[in-house]
Amino acid sequence: MKPLIGRDTRLCMSLSARPGNFGTRFHNRLYELTGLDFVYKSFSTSDLDAAIGGIRALGIRGCAISMPFKEAVIPLLDGLASTASAIDSVNTIVNEDGVLTGHNTDYGAVVDLVADLDRAMPFVVQGSGGMAKAVAAALSDSGFRDGTIVARNERAGRALADLYGYRWAAVAEGEVPLLVNVTPLGMTGADAEALAFPAAMIAGCAVAFDVVQYPIETPFLRAAAAAGKRCITGVDVATLQAVQQFVLYTGVTPDAAQVADAGAWARANS
Numbered sequence: 001m002k003p004l005i006g007r008d009t010r011l012c013m014s015l016s017a018r019p020g021n022f023g024t025r026f027h028n029r030l031y032e033l034t035g036l037d038f039v040y041k042s043f044s045t046s047d048l049d050a051a052i053g054g055i056r057a058l059g060i061r062g063c064a065i066s067m068p069f070k071e072a073v074i075p076l077l078d079g080l081a082s083t084a085s086a087i088d089s090v091n092t093i094v095n096e097d098g099v100l101t102g103h104n105t106d107y108g109a110v111v112d113l114v115a116d117l118d119r120a121m122p123f124v125v126q127g128s129g130g131m132a133k134a135v136a137a138a139l140s141d142s143g144f145r146d147g148t149i150v151a152r153n154e155r156a157g158r159a160l161a162d163l164y165g166y167r168w169a170a171v172a173e174g175e176v177p178l179l180v181n182v183t184p185l186g187m188t189g190a191d192a193e194a195l196a197f198p199a200a201m202i203a204g205c206a207v208a209f210d211v212v213q214y215p216i217e218t219p220f221l222r223a224a225a226a227a228g229k230r231c232i233t234g235v236d237v238a239t240l241q242a243v244q245q246f247v248l249y250t251g252v253t254p255d256a257a258q259v260a261d262a263g264a265w266a267r268a269n270s
Contacts, residue, residue: 003037010056012249014042015051015073016066017226018187022235023064025266026242033258036250052076056098062249063093064242065102067184070130077102087137089130093243095192103248109240110138113232117178117207119143124172126196127182128156131211135182148176158219172197175204179220182211187217196220203227213238216267239263 003009014023019042027040038061044049048069053076055063065073070089074080077093084090085102090102122145125135128151139147147166151157154170160170172179181196195202196210197220208224213234221231239259247253254262 002032002035005039006037008037008040008112010061010249012038012040012062012064013055013060014040014064014066015045015048015069016042016064017044017068018184018189018214019044022213022238022266023194025269026239026262027246029262029265030246030258031253033261034250034252034254036252038250044089046266048072049076052100052235055093056100059095059098061095062245063095064245065091065093067129067131074102076100083107085210087133089133091130091134091241092248093215094248104134105241105244106134106237107138108244109137111142112240113209113236114139114144117144120146121177121206122146122148123178123180124150124169124176124197125180125182125199126150126172126185128153128160129182132182133160135180135211136160136164136166140166156214161162174201175227176201177206178209179205179207179224180209180211181218181220184212186210186212186215186220188214195221195223196236199223200258201230202229205229209231210234211237216270234265235263239266 019251020183024042031038056174077100079101080209082105084102091106092103094101126154149157149161150172179197184191184198185194202223209219210221211234212218
């Protein structure tokens with residue numbers, strides 16, 4: 001049974017430009033199921049320096065980092081674990097007595113989600129930010145060689161493509177089996193109804209992969225599902241990477257039943 005919140009309760013949090021409820025619900029449900037004296041809360045900020053200083057000063061145990069802070073946060077930390085230093089992108093901060101270390105659990109989640117796909121499958125990754133780096137690294141390390149990075153920012157797009165031996169393009173086009181969206185297209189707000197890829201590309205793909213967590217079913221994934229394509233969702237990524245975060249924060253590894261329960265609870269209540 002989870003203890004009542006009190007002075008010894010440990011706080012974990014997330015920082016995002018557009019906070020959602022999935023991670024908050026998932027972590028808090030796992031704390032309940034494992035009986036841990038933790039609580040999790042999501043935040044946004046317009047002052048990243050002050051927010052990270054608050055993590056250190058208040059003894060906040062861990063913090064998930066989402067767009068657009070995954071690269072900007074790096075100079076504010078004391079060090080990087082190998083998962084983050086390899087791709088210069090952080091999605092998780094662990095606080096050990098005031099020493100803040102950046103990790104990246106997105107990478108491992110993507111590796112797991114593409115494990116059963118054909119490595120010869122050409123792909124397009126749309127985006128060039130911190131999450132796009134994790135996706136590109138995961139695909140490269142998994143053996144995917146025929147790839148294109150699509151980014152309006154040519155400098156960032158080319159740099160990411162060159163890092164892994166992929167191509168760069170300013171726009172997505174052609175018939176490509178694996179489409180991966182790593183942009184805000186399809187999220188709530190101004191981009192809520194935007195298709196991440198042209199309708200013809202979606203109709204011609206085999207697998208549609210969207211890292212957007214909220215809404216769970218983006219316009220891109222709705223169109224892909226309607227066309228009978230295999231879909232990998234942002235919630236799939238969020239669940240796998242959140243389990244790794246949970247272990248980093250608490251030192252406790254939840255069992256499969258607890259993870260399934262927390263995932264179902266978070267999806268139903270987000």
